[in-house]
Amino acid sequence: MGTHNYNLTEQFEFTGKAKTLSIIAIVVGIAAIGYGFSAEALHERTFANLLLMAYYFACVCMSGAFFLAVQFVAQAGWSASILRVPQAMAKVLPIAVVILIVVMGLGLYTHNLYHHWHADGLTDPSSPNYDKLIDGKSAFLNVPFFMARQVIFLGVYSIFALLLAKLSNNEDLHGGLNSYRKSFKYSCIFLVIYGFTTPIFAFDTVMSLEAHWFSTMFGWYNFAAMWVSSLATIAIIIILLRKSGYMSWVNNSHLHNLGQFIFGFSIFWTYVWFAQFLLIYYANMPEETVYFYIRFEHYEFWFYLNLILNFLAPVLLLMDRDNKRQENTLLAVSIVVLIGHWVDYYQMIMPGTVAEHHAFGFIEIGIALGFVGLFTFTVLSSLSKKPLIAKNHPFLQESLNHHL
């Protein structure tokens, strides 16, 4: 056991360049939304982008809570000193949830989103719009039940996220093992709920944009995407904090572990992506291939870019042990993975909304930047409220001495 002289009350100060840049990004985002709503023809595209980024924002934050729960349930020691970063992400989840629900509600109300299953006459046999398939699914895909599911799922995730953050706060104040034991118990419950409900959450939010098509792999495919993008976000925040002089206790072995996580779950993402693709390709049934047909016809560039950024880049760049331990390489790969999952969500959401009229311009970039700014602002301000290390965590010594 080495002895260390780390400042265990170190606190992040959210000022200066980070604050200015995130506010500028938010302003750019608001400008992009304003521009998107200035012309009737751009409404659907704007809504699709808002859904994309709101979904991305919520997924990254809820996977922050998932990260915390996984660490508690695994009784992991290595991560004890970095838990405040996913905690800050988890604490922002309620904000993300409100934005996502507002976007979905407005999209449904104005018929810009989910018009595939939410339009007049789709379930009325006497109407010319009658759609037998949608009618058959209407017991599940109807607006009240849809919104109720969203509110309940996201509400439960938020409650558990805040609960885990609160328990960690109690641990700081009172010490002892009581908070840890409670965190363990609530994490177990949370993981079970999360595991069963995230696929349904992904079916609702993204898959129902193309309501005729369905895939049972879709939920896990989205779970892999949100989990790996969240891991990349955690790595980026930690590396940037380290570069600006905070969290001196984070050593190469911690980065190595995060790198292994990103590497492993990028492969897992590819695995579920491919499992979905291969079955559809091999069976070649029209009602299933329609999904990839539109992506090959109109999104070929994005389709291949998605695989390059999310599979080839992390696998080739993070395969070597030394690369995982180098903060600059890990930072670069994490950024590539984050952009890659934007591309991933882009080609999940756009074909079901704007279809062949998709574009990549100010609205896409602006809204993405706006949400990145919002995420940075909210997460960093919640990070600055508490010390950067949970000083009474029972495994803290193990984490400070972590060595691979």
Place this chain on the structure above:
Amino acid sequence: MNNIKYILGSFGDPDEMMHGIDKLQENNIKIHDVYTPMPIHGIEAKLGVKRSRLDIAAFFFGITGTCTMLSFVYFAAAYDWPINIGGKPHFALPDFIPITFELTILFCAFGLVGSYYASTHLFPGRAPRVMDLRATNDRFIIAIDAKENAEHSKIDDLLKEAGALEVKYNERKYVSYE
């Protein structure tokens, strides 16, 4: 002329053994190797053991498997006996990804077992050669080459001082199970 080839310091406690390594290194005595019944954290760095190249070997074994399967599938499905399956191209790559993946893993696993046997001289049917039998049970052994380090009594003192339970002078390199 003494025929002592190796001096073995036998420790009952890993911390005392680590202390013994420090003592010997302070006195510029070169350590041949250390044998322990369990992995000890940080011992490779202390002894300056070179990093294993097994990962590089694994990569190349894996790539060999990938190439083997892709070429075989190309030969079988597109060259030797092309069959139209569901109107797909004869060499429909997505169909063959799972089997390619399996063969990559198979080659990698078999290759690594082979490399392990080759590098440790542990072939099936061959009696393992060890320097001290108790190193596989309850003792932590530091082995020092007696020909290179002449000050035998000094080594003996250093080992005993660090807590060695016994010091052996072996005239043969290995005591084998044979």
